Amino acid sequence: MLIERFRNFQPQDFVFKIANGHEDLEGFHTLRRNIFCDEQGVFEQDDRDAVDESMIPIICKPIIAGMEDDVIGVVRIDERRPGVWYGSRLGVAQDYRRVRRFSSATTVRNQQPCNAGLGAIGAGLIYKAVSTANAIGCHEFLATVQKQNARFFERLHWQPLEEMELFGLPHVKMRADLNYYQPATRVA
DSSP states (O other): OOOOOOOOOOOOOEEEEEOOHHHHHHHHHHHHHIIIIIISOSSSSOOOOGGGGTOEEEEEEEEETTEEOSOOEEEEEEEEETTEEEEEEEEEOGGGTTOOOOOHHHHHHHTSOOOOSTTHHHHHHHHHHHHHHHHTTOSEEEEEEEGGGHHHHHHTTEEEEEEEEETTEEEEEEEEOTTTSOOOSSOO
């Protein structure tokens, strides 16, 4: 008798979008809490702060059988000075951190390059975040990222500016190359 092992189903079709509606926002905050409180222990019970009052929440959801599934990626953007935008709280659910393949529909649906490979969901979220801000008047886009993720950002056309410590962890303040992140053709 042969017993074959089957791989878990891994969707290849995704949507990157601004969270809208109760379900999207609940998934956005739940995933952030799971990553930054439960998994990483950066915050104790909740990671919400004053930025959440004026941020634009961006999410990624897999498309399964033509329908959106649960939120599996998050990032928030906010304008802190006229034209100066920040991205923060980037996170991807553990089961999706090693997505290696996107369907061609992902690129068409999101009107953005979707680079497959390690970190593909994170890269898609970053592209959606910066291109969205770029479409609504951004002239500088910054993020303070955990130091172990700085190299990932550099591969995505970001420049390191300075190192610092936040929440007891080493971080790097970085700037996006806005020439790479073309303004989104639709902000939604």
